[in-house]
Amino acid sequence: MNNFIALTRMRIQLTIRNKMFLFFSVIMPFGFFFLYAGVFAKGVPAGVKYLMGPVVGLTVMGSFWGLSAALVMFREQGILRRFHVTPVTPADMLASSIVSNYILTLPTVLLEFIFARAFFQVHNFGDLLAVFILVTVGTVSFASLGLVVASVTNTMQETQVINQLLWLPLIFLSGATVPLPSLPVVVQRVGVFLPATYLVNSLQRAIYFAVPIQHLLLDVVALCFWAVTTFFVSAQLFRWEPESKIPRRAKLWAAATAIPFVLLGIYENRTGRLVAESQAAYHAVDSAEHRATPPKQDSGSPQP
Amino acid sequence: MNNSILQVENLVKGYGDVKAVRGVSFSVEEGEVFGLLGPNGAGKTTTVEILEGLRTPDSGRVSVCGLDPQKNPQELKHEIGAALQSTSLPDKLRVMEALRLFSSFYRRHRSPEELLKRFGLEEKRNTFYSQLSGGQKQRLALAMALVNDPKVLFFDEPTSGLDPQVRREIYDIIEELRREKKTIVMTTHYIEEAERLCDRVAIVDHGQVIALGSPRELKERSDDKTRLEVRLARPESQDVLKDLEGVTECRILGDSYILHCRRPPQAIVALVKHLESQGNELISLEIATPSLEDVFIELTGRRLRD
Numbered sequence: 001m002n003n004f005i006a007l008t009r010m011r012i013q014l015t016i017r018n019k020m021f022l023f024f025s026v027i028m029p030f031g032f033f034f035l036y037a038g039v040f041a042k043g044v045p046a047g048v049k050y051l052m053g054p055v056v057g058l059t060v061m062g063s064f065w066g067l068s069a070a071l072v073m074f075r076e077q078g079i080l081r082r083f084h085v086t087p088v089t090p091a092d093m094l095a096s097s098i099v100s101n102y103i104l105t106l107p108t109v110l111l112e113f114i115f116a117r118a119f120f121q122v123h124n125f126g127d128l129l130a131v132f133i134l135v136t137v138g139t140v141s142f143a144s145l146g147l148v149v150a151s152v153t154n155t156m157q158e159t160q161v162i163n164q165l166l167w168l169p170l171i172f173l174s175g176a177t178v179p180l181p182s183l184p185v186v187v188q189r190v191g192v193f194l195p196a197t198y199l200v201n202s203l204q205r206a207i208y209f210a211v212p213i214q215h216l217l218l219d220v221v222a223l224c225f226w227a228v229t230t231f232f233v234s235a236q237l238f239r240w241e242p243e244s245k246i247p248r249r250a251k252l253w254a255a256a257t258a259i260p261f262v263l264l265g266i267y268e269n270r271t272g273r274l275v276a277e278s279q280a281a282y283h284a285v286d287s288a289e290h291r292a293t294p295p296k297q298d299s300g301s302p303q304p
Numbered sequence: 305m306n307n308s309i310l311q312v313e314n315l316v317k318g319y320g321d322v323k324a325v326r327g328v329s330f331s332v333e334e335g336e337v338f339g340l341l342g343p344n345g346a347g348k349t350t351t352v353e354i355l356e357g358l359r360t361p362d363s364g365r366v367s368v369c370g371l372d373p374q375k376n377p378q379e380l381k382h383e384i385g386a387a388l389q390s391t392s393l394p395d396k397l398r399v400m401e402a403l404r405l406f407s408s409f410y411r412r413h414r415s416p417e418e419l420l421k422r423f424g425l426e427e428k429r430n431t432f433y434s435q436l437s438g439g440q441k442q443r444l445a446l447a448m449a450l451v452n453d454p455k456v457l458f459f460d461e462p463t464s465g466l467d468p469q470v471r472r473e474i475y476d477i478i479e480e481l482r483r484e485k486k487t488i489v490m491t492t493h494y495i496e497e498a499e500r501l502c503d504r505v506a507i508v509d510h511g512q513v514i515a516l517g518s519p520r521e522l523k524e525r526s527d528d529k530t531r532l533e534v535r536l537a538r539p540e541s542q543d544v545l546k547d548l549e550g551v552t553e554c555r556i557l558g559d560s561y562i563l564h565c566r567r568p569p570q571a572i573v574a575l576v577k578h579l580e581s582q583g584n585e586l587i588s589l590e591i592a593t594p595s596l597e598d599v600f601i602e603l604t605g606r607r608l609r610d
Contacts, residue, residue, distance in 0.1 A: 002408065002409075003408070003409050006405055006408045007405075010394075010401070010405055013396075013397075013401070014394050014396050017396040074394070078391040079391070079394055081388055081390075081391045082388060082391045082393065082448075084358055085356055085357075085358065085386045086381055086406060086410070087378050087382055087410065088409055089378075241358070
């Protein structure tokens, strides 16, 4: 426990001292925030409130970027080796990555809510407990995804390629950038296989409709289950040494992390629950914005 | 054998088709500095990393502080300290933070403050790791190996890549640890390092120990390799010099005579007596004792840095 706390402190210190952190954890999320709130939602409170789900979702999902890169760099430079000759365990190393990332993500999320209130007059953020739980589960699960990426890649270049390959579908097919209902039906059907879709949709419902946590259980449990799977897999595949090879079974392990959302995706494709919920929110904000901005001819729908 | 703090028996480790370590055996007594001397790729680092519990051997028995590195890696890591090869610390970690962080991992501690002072890093306490010079980084690495007051220290190539002056600083540090009776296992491919710092040396080549003993014992094996290089006032017969007591061979090199001798003291006495009787005079005399390098060449037919 001691080692875990000491490592968490170190990781927080190092991250704050890193200029890349400033960009990825401060400038980029706030850039997204003002782009969504100011431009896509045109500053209309109902629209801003609707888009808080995607904005917070993006901030939370961004966790896996920095985390995978940091861990791969630690391994490539032989820093992990130095920890390997101490009593530090892989679990200490991995858990401290996740917790330090969580501690650093929370203030950014909090500031996004404060900004929404200060600049865009959004006064009600729905069910705060549900939002808090979703942010926590989301940050931990996407951070674990970052750890799996770090485990299955050897070099920084490989890590960045995999990150890009994961990031693009996660943000474009999940409703985080383009609202799910305005995507083609085929894309919606693919989107329900992604963890990001559940995170964004449930965040949106918790904030916009104040849906309490007990009605978001399916999404939360799925994300928790995924977090546990990914963390377990990353611990299995953890490597201290830069030259140690990835075992062949690693790819199978990594593929296993997709299982929870493959099953859930099949289920969702049958029931259509998530897409229907997402549509309801979309129409609600649409009419709310009509009321808020009557002179406009076209709808003020939050279409980026 | 009973006092040894570290034992290695028939250690074997391969990477794919390459056998890095092929049946290495040795033991280290408490309080001695033990050196593994050999060229790059001889299997020294692999051996040491197995002892540290970083690598799994294919076969053989290892015991460090009475513990098996495979079965009790966690326990073992509390007892050992290591300065590894090809390792690093995060760029933006400060010197003092590194010492504090690493000492927090252990049950036993030494004061980071004291280590800082001892390794001459006081002024660098708040410096980022990335801003340290090569020598400072190495001093920090040695200081960090001591944070848990370990029973056995492992230094893997502690001076490689450092310039001569910094290397001497590191020697001083290791010599001080030796005076304190710390048990140290170190690897090196520098002859002078092994001769100067180690109580006993295992010469390693192609994954095997080819000779083992104190530097003096090892050199005594090639005692007839001691050379006397003399210059005389008047020329002498090569054959006469060769027949002197203790001399095995005589060559002429420029204006000097090179005498190979088995028993240098006797040879010198015989030489001086002979010259006196001839009314000849000794202008200069140099003794070249065999180095571990000569031992290595004799054993392998190669230079160490081939």
